[in-house]
Amino acid sequence: MTSGTPLSRTDAPGAQAGEGSGPDITTYRLENGLEIVVIPDRRVPVVTHMVWYRNGSADDPLGRSGIAHFLEHLMFKGTERHPAGEFSKVVSALGGQENAFTSYDYTAYFQRVAPEHLGRMMEFEADRMAGLSFDEEVVAPERDVVLEERRMRVETDPSAQLGEAMAASLFVHHPYGIPIIGWMHEIEGLRRADALDYYRRFYAPDNAILVVSGDVEPEGVRRLAEETYGRHAPHAAAGARLRPREPEPRAARHVRVADPKVEQAVLQRLYLVPSSRTAAGRDSYALEVLGEALGGGPTSLLYRNLVLDSRRAVNAGGWYMGSAIDDTRFGIYAVPAEEIALDALEDDLDRALARVPDELTEDALERAKTRLIAETVYSCDSQSSLARVYGSARAIGESLEDVRRWPSDIRAVTKDEVVAALGQWLQPRRSVTGHLVKGA
Amino acid sequence: MTAALTTGTSPAEVRPLATASGLEVWHVASDFVPLVAIAFNMEGGAAQDPPGKAGAAQMLARLLDEGAGPYDSDAFQQRLAARAIELGFNAGPDAIGGSLKTLVEHADEAFDLLRLALAEPRFDEDAVERVRAQTIASLRYQANDPGAVATKRFFREAFPGHPYGSPVSGTEETVAAVTREDLVALHRRLVARGRLNVTAVGALPAERLLAGIDAAFGSLPGEAELEPVRDMPLAGLGTRRIVDLDVPQSVIRFGVAGLRWRDPDFIPAYVLNHILGGGAFTSRLFQEVRERRGLAYSVGTSLASYRHAAMCWGYTATKNERVAECLDVITSEMARLSHEGPTEDELAKAKDYLVGSYALAFDSSTKIAHQLAQIAFEKLGIDHIRRRNALVAAVTPEDVRRAASRTLADARMLVVIAGRPVGVAEA
Numbered sequence: 001m002t003s004g005t006p007l008s009r010t011d012a013p014g015a016q017a018g019e020g021s022g023p024d025i026t027t028y029r030l031e032n033g034l035e036i037v038v039i040p041d042r043r044v045p046v047v048t049h050m051v052w053y054r055n056g057s058a059d060d061p062l063g064r065s066g067i068a069h070f071l072e073h074l075m076f077k078g079t080e081r082h083p084a085g086e087f088s089k090v091v092s093a094l095g096g097q098e099n100a101f102t103s104y105d106y107t108a109y110f111q112r113v114a115p116e117h118l119g120r121m122m123e124f125e126a127d128r129m130a131g132l133s134f135d136e137e138v139v140a141p142e143r144d145v146v147l148e149e150r151r152m153r154v155e156t157d158p159s160a161q162l163g164e165a166m167a168a169s170l171f172v173h174h175p176y177g178i179p180i181i182g183w184m185h186e187i188e189g190l191r192r193a194d195a196l197d198y199y200r201r202f203y204a205p206d207n208a209i210l211v212v213s214g215d216v217e218p219e220g221v222r223r224l225a226e227e228t229y230g231r232h233a234p235h236a237a238a239g240a241r242l243r244p245r246e247p248e249p250r251a252a253r254h255v256r257v258a259d260p261k262v263e264q265a266v267l268q269r270l271y272l273v274p275s276s277r278t279a280a281g282r283d284s285y286a287l288e289v290l291g292e293a294l295g296g297g298p299t300s301l302l303y304r305n306l307v308l309d310s311r312r313a314v315n316a317g318g319w320y321m322g323s324a325i326d327d328t329r330f331g332i333y334a335v336p337a338e339e340i341a342l343d344a345l346e347d348d349l350d351r352a353l354a355r356v357p358d359e360l361t362e363d364a365l366e367r368a369k370t371r372l373i374a375e376t377v378y379s380c381d382s383q384s385s386l387a388r389v390y391g392s393a394r395a396i397g398e399s400l401e402d403v404r405r406w407p408s409d410i411r412a413v414t415k416d417e418v419v420a421a422l423g424q425w426l427q428p429r430r431s432v433t434g435h436l437v438k439g440a
Numbered sequence: 441m442t443a444a445l446t447t448g449t450s451p452a453e454v455r456p457l458a459t460a461s462g463l464e465v466w467h468v469a470s471d472f473v474p475l476v477a478i479a480f481n482m483e484g485g486a487a488q489d490p491p492g493k494a495g496a497a498q499m500l501a502r503l504l505d506e507g508a509g510p511y512d513s514d515a516f517q518q519r520l521a522a523r524a525i526e527l528g529f530n531a532g533p534d535a536i537g538g539s540l541k542t543l544v545e546h547a548d549e550a551f552d553l554l555r556l557a558l559a560e561p562r563f564d565e566d567a568v569e570r571v572r573a574q575t576i577a578s579l580r581y582q583a584n585d586p587g588a589v590a591t592k593r594f595f596r597e598a599f600p601g602h603p604y605g606s607p608v609s610g611t612e613e614t615v616a617a618v619t620r621e622d623l624v625a626l627h628r629r630l631v632a633r634g635r636l637n638v639t640a641v642g643a644l645p646a647e648r649l650l651a652g653i654d655a656a657f658g659s660l661p662g663e664a665e666l667e668p669v670r671d672m673p674l675a676g677l678g679t680r681r682i683v684d685l686d687v688p689q690s691v692i693r694f695g696v697a698g699l700r701w702r703d704p705d706f707i708p709a710y711v712l713n714h715i716l717g718g719g720a721f722t723s724r725l726f727q728e729v730r731e732r733r734g735l736a737y738s739v740g741t742s743l744a745s746y747r748h749a750a751m752c753w754g755y756t757a758t759k760n761e762r763v764a765e766c767l768d769v770i771t772s773e774m775a776r777l778s779h780e781g782p783t784e785d786e787l788a789k790a791k792d793y794l795v796g797s798y799a800l801a802f803d804s805s806t807k808i809a810h811q812l813a814q815i816a817f818e819k820l821g822i823d824h825i826r827r828r829n830a831l832v833a834a835v836t837p838e839d840v841r842r843a844a845s846r847t848l849a850d851a852r853m854l855v856v857i858a859g860r861p862v863g864v865a866e867a
Contacts, residue, residue, distance in 0.1 A: 043472050044451060046803045076721070085731070088721040093789045095796010098721070112800050144734030151689035152737055152757050156586050156859075214803075261686070264580035299514070299521040307570065308514060314573040335577050367521045374524030374543060381473045382804040 023386060025400060026218035030226060032234040033206025037390050037400070038221045039213035041383045047214035048383050049121045050110040051129070052391045054209070055202040057180040058104045058326070059241055064194050066146065066182015069102040071195045073142050075109065076100075077134035079127050084138060087124045094120070104176055105325045106395035112384070115215045119224045126228035129208065132199055139192045147188065150181050158259035159436055162268065165255045166434040167329070170270045174246045174326055204235030211391040213383040246272060246327050252428040258439025267342050267349065268434040269332045273425040275324035277396055282413070284322050286421035287330060289413045291320030293360060293368035294353075295332060301359055302332065305352040312340050312348045325396045330426065342435045353426060357419045365415055373407045450826040451802035452641075454812060459650045461658040463633060466812050466822055467649065468641040470805060474544045476642030476649070478554075479809035480657075481537035481817050483635035487603040487669045487747070488626070495610020496618045499571055500626050501529040501536050506567040508556035513567045516553070525550045527557065533604055534747040535817060536630055541806060544643050551652035558631055559659055568620050575615050586691040586757070589683050590858035594693040594753070597676040598854055603669060604749055634663035637816035641805040671748045673697065676854035680867040683858040690763045690859025694770060695753035697847050701745045701818040707831045708839035709752070709847055710743060714790045715782045715840075716774065716848070717741030717754050722789070724773050729756060735766045745818070752847050763861035771851050778848035781841045795829045 026038045057068045078084035091098045096113035111121045154160040164179050171177030181187070210229065212221045249272055276284040295302050295318020306313040316334040336345045379385040393403045457465045486497045505520070505527055507513040520527055523546040529538040542550035582588035592607050599605035606614070636657060640649055674697050699709045717725040717740040729739040741754035758766045782790070802808050802825075815824045857864065 041472065041803075043470060044799055044803050046799050085721075089789070092720045092722045092793045093796075095793050095798070095800075097797060097800055112803075114796060114799070141732065141734030145730055145737055148689065148735070148758060149737035151759060156687040156689050156691075159581075261584035263583035264577050266581070297521065298517045304514070311570075314570070314577045335581075337573060363518075363522075367518070371521060371524045377473065377543060378475065378526075378541065381475060381477075381806065384803070 023380060025390070027400060028222060030205065030230050032230060032232055034225065034229050035209045035394065036222065036225055037209065037211045037394065038216060038218040039211070039383070039386050039390060040216060040218070041213055041386070042215045045114055045215050046112060046383065047115045047118050047212060047216050048110060048112050048387045049118060049125065050108055050211040050387050050391050051125050052106050052108045052209040052211065052395045053202055054106060054207050054395055055241070056103045056105040056107055057178065057182070058175040058243060059202070060175065060178070060182070061198070064186060064190065064198075065178045066187045067190055067194050067198050068107055069181050070143065070146055070187065070190050071198055072100050072102045072107050072109075073146060074134060074139070074195050075128055075132065077138045077142065079131035080133045081127055081131055082124065084134060087128070090120065090124065096121070102180055104180060106392065108391060108395075110387070118212070118216065118221070119228070122224050122228040126232065129203055129205065129229065130232050132196070132203070134192075136192055139195075143187065143190060146181065147184070150184060150187060153181065154179070155184070158257050158262050159266065161259075162255070162257040162434045162436045165257060166268060166270050166432045169253045169255050169432045170272055170329060171246060172249075173244050175243060176324070176326065176328070201237075205229055205232045206234040206236075209391060209394045211387045213387040241325070243326060249430050253432040254435070255432060256435040256437065258437050260439060262436055262438045265336055265342055265438070266436040267334045267336065267345050268436070269349070270432045270434075271330040271426050272327055272430045273320070273330045275326065275328040276322045276398060276402075277325050278327050282409070282417060283421055283425070285409045285413050286417040287320045287425065288322055288372060288410060289365065289368050290418050290421055291318055291330065292372050293364055293418065294318045294356065296368065296371060299364075299367060301356060301364065302334070302349075302352055305355070305359075306334055306345075306348060310348060312337055312345055323392055323396060342437065346433060353422070356422055360415055360418060362415070365413075365418065369410055369413065372410050376407055451799040452808050452825065454822055454825065456822055457646060457650055459654040459658065461654050463636070463638065463653060463657055465650065465653050466639040466816060467646065468808055468812070469646070470641055471643040473805065474643050475805060476542055476544060476547055476640060476644040477805040477809045478540040478638065478640050479537070479813035480539075480636060480638045481535040481813055482630065482632065482637070482664065483535055484630040484664050484666045485532045485535045486606070486608040487533050488630060488667055489603065489606070489610075490622055490626070492614060493610070493618050493622055494606035494614040495575060495608070496622055496626055497531040497536060497630070498609050499568075499575060499615065499618055500623050500630070501531040501538075502571045502575070503563055503567060503623060504529045504538075504557040504561050506571060507562040507564045508553075509560040509562075511556070512562070512564060516556070519549070519553060523549055525553065527553060529557070531608055533608060537813070539806070539809070547644050547648065547652060551656045554656040555659070558656065561627060563620050563623050563627075565620065568623065572615060572618070575609060576612055579609060579612055579615070584685060586685055586687055586689070586858040589685060590691040590693045590856050593681060593683050593858070594695065594854070594856040597679070597681055597856060598674050598695060598751065599672055599749060600675055602672045602749075604672065604746060628661075629665040631660060632662060632664040633657050633660040636660070637813055639809045639812040639816065641809045669748050674749065674751045674854065678852040678854075678867075680855040680857070680864070682861065682864070682866050683856070684860065685858050687859050689757050689759050690857050690861045691755070691757045692763065692766065693753065693755055693856045694853045695751045696774070696849065696851070696853050698743050698745065698750035698752040699843065699846060700750045701820065703750075705839070705843045705846060706743075706745070708835050708843035711787070711790050711794060711832065711835050712777070712782070712840050712843050712847070713741055713743050713752055714794060715786055716777055718790075720793060722793075724777060725754070725756075725770060728769050728773050729766060733765070733769065735762055735769065760860045761862045763857060763859070764863050767855065767864070771853070774848050774853070775851035778844045778851060781837055781844065784837070787835070787837060787840060791832055791835060794832045798829055
């Protein structure tokens with residue numbers, strides 16, 4: 001048994017809805033290093049129980065792409081104490097739902113159950129944190145499942161193939177260029193030992209974050225966590241992430257996927273930009289606002305320029321993936337109107353980007369900020385969304401204070417900051433442009 | 441297990457309210473977050489598309505927020521965006537529906553924009569052409585997507601000569617044929633308050649809510665003018681169709697007869713479906729197709745209930761070399777379940793799951809509003825969410841066997857495969 005010591009406590013009914021307010025969150029850390037975040041929402045008798053590990057596909061060993069994701073699948077294959085499928089059967093018989101997901105920077109497991117079953121979920125989840133055990137015979141069929149997953153998502157979809165090629169080209173050195181699911185030929189070679197080696201390296205209480213949202217009391221969660229996760233010894237070496245940094249990019253790159261199945265051409269572009277973790281100063285907030293103003297929906301500058309005004313495209317937009325440990329991507333897409341070639345549309349796109357400093361009015365800026373901030377209020381309506389917001393933030397090393405302050409940080413972004421971010425980061429040499437076209 | 445604890449409770453407290461003009465609103469008060477979520481639907485969706493103009497109802501739905509009253513599309517969208525009001529419309533086979541989400545402080549503006557969108561859409565020429573071009577682009581984008589191709593073909597085979605056989609989004613040809621006059625006429629026919637269902641969840645006081653609902657819907661015409669649609673059983677049982685696509689993995693859609701929501705055997709069929717291929721890791725198909733054999737990443741079945749048809753249909757995708765094996769497993773599991781019925785333990789666990797998990801569908805305002813709108817549309821009554829768990833808990837083995845004989849029967853399916861399956865021919 002270990003006793004916990006509170007990390008911090010954030011009571012935060014802010015002055016104004018959506019401006020620095022948020023749920024009443026409690027956090028603490030067990031002696032073995034497990035971090036705990038509790039987010040109360042007592043509207044319905046439901047609780048979301050999530051465990052996040054601070055490792056994702058970007059931590060896959062060289063030549064073993066896909067191992068983080070494959071292990072996520074194998075985590076359902078039983079432990080020394082519980083045979084394969086038992087956990088799932090219990091979840092289901094209790095009327096619960098469960099799943100797991102792997103991202104570049106983290107892997108997470110969750111169940112949603114009635115609050116009285118939280119303790120059982122913790123017993124099972126804590127059990128597989130340290131006691132994973134499965135036979136060789138379950139490995140091959142599960143690898144086939146992952147291969148089918150890859151066929152479904154990528155091998156049958158030229159657009160997904162372009163996406164992979166663009167990421168691989170954008171990140172010339174960093175593992176964000178490798179697909180989360182892994183490359184086909186490397187998945188085929190993944191073995192039981194690879195999965196267990198990876199498991200022993202990363203799965204430990206001091207590399208995990210427990211997030212519980214819903215109809216719970218923080219003290220009750222802490223007690224249950226101590227009785228379950230608290231039993232595990234910390235794993236001093238866990239969580240070291242040794243990732244190469246991207247070199248300064250020099251070359252504007254173009255990639256193209258031509259496939260006979262393509263009936264609708266698409267233009268895509270990625271830029272290498274700082275993330276919320278790597279940005280100096282306020283660049284990450286400026287990029288958030290830029291992404292929304294430039295590409296968020298039918299009032300965005302790109303939609304207005306390319307779809308409403310020039311009618312060179314039937315759709316256009318953009319986004320910024322700010323939540324990442326290392327330098328990340330800013331994306332833009334446009335779907336050409338009939339008879340418009342992608343090369344010509346690309347010129348239009350570059351001209352539209354060049355006009356942003358003139359066209360970004362105060363109204364457009366305010367609209368973008370209002371939408372981004374409202375999204376954080378809307379996300380408070382769902383305990384699953386809240387659990388994901390806080391879990392992912394902690395998994396990439398943001399503080400809860402960062403999350404709480406995010407709306408006011410966004411509110412403070414100025415036009416000058418947005419224009420400066422555009423000039424500094426959306427440069428051709430930082431970009432990969434992708435063409436999806438019909439081919440022979 | 442949990443059944444005894446939760447069969448009598450309701451996942452949300454729903455009250456029926458009436459507006460001054462006589463509209464009924466199902467309301468759940470919740471002040472946890474300063475927002476209000478509205479969901480609504482009105483009878484008459486894509487099944488009302490004029491002949492040769494499949495996709496018209498969906499174009500209509502997409503055009504409602506593309507300019508209304510004094511605002512052109514851009515001005516309308518700017519008004520929404522400036523207050524982060526989320527408004528959207530969609531068309532299904534039997535209904536046009538929509539949803540509105542707004543911060544409480546902007547609720548009056550939100551209701552006013554909703555009113556304009558429903559009552560005074562402009563159908564400006566440039567907006568019509570833009571939505572047409574977007575629809576055609578998305579049809580082309582999916583033209584050779586194995587999942588989209590298989591689904592489209594499945595509906596064509598399942599409901600030949602019936603509106604349900606045509607895709608809700610139409611085809612390139614039919615979307616090209618829709619005129620502005622068609623859209624204006626369809627709007628006049630379909631957007632009415634006569635068979636409207638509205639639900640509201642959130643932190644808006646009832647008085648303001650009702651005034652807003654009346655403002656938004658109160659002035660709509662009384663009754664929709666609906667063309668009769670005939671009932672149709674699922675066609676093509678026992679046939680297998682292949683759409684050739686040069687891809688390494690085949691997508692498979694398969695279906696048998698289903699039961700409609702209001703059928704007395706619907707709940708037993710729902711329990712049966714959960715055991716066969718419902719959305720948990722425990723279903724027979726998940727266990728046999730995925731866990732034991734690694735044949736597919738995703739496999740499952742669901743009940744589709746329309747106004748004039750119903751089916752139990754399923755999906756999976758496996759590499760071309762294993763399609764035959766995969767179909768064998770699915771067919772034999774379906775036949776075995778139909779002939780032998782579920783085990784006692786299986787039935788008990790399925791009911792426990794369905795009873796216990798019902799509350800999970802009610803944990804956000806948006807989800808509650810949509811669940812209630814669906815229940816209202818199916819005319820199941822405002823007390824359905826209170827009664828539903830007891831109905832599930834009461835299902836007997838005999839009920840499930842009866843539902844199985846009416847749906848799975850002898851496991852003769854309509855099967856559509858998109859890909860290049862090895863050793864599998866049409867039949």
